[in-house]
């Protein structure tokens with residue numbers, strides 16, 4: 001089943017599960033099996049870490065061109081979020097006006113439909129961010 005495979009492959013993404021290096025405490029998301037700083041030191045020391053999904057906007061841009069494959073409403077805001085645990089990830093900001101996003105805005109992850117392939121195709125879910133209340 002294509003959908004079951006999709007769900008398995010997206011477990012770490014869906015749960016926002018990262019890895020923490022037991023040697024230098026750096027946190028990675030998406031998860032890595034080896035810490036690029038410690039390399040051999042980190043072998044066997046990468047621990048699973050569930051991320052809070054909370055962070056702040058460190059950079060953003062307002063996108064006016066829609067990606068047809070994602071059926072997105074334009075304009076929308078894409079931001080680089082620095083998570084509480086340290087990793088920086090890119091995500092779409094939802095539930096707000098693009099004008100309300102600033103550098104430093106605190107956000108939290110929410111799970112939303114990312115897009116749909118074709119008329120009755122597979123629906124992709126993933127994390128997006130919204131301003132923290």
Ligand SMILES: [Zn+2]
Pocket residue numbers: 021022023024025026035036037038039042
């Ligand atoms: Zn390390």
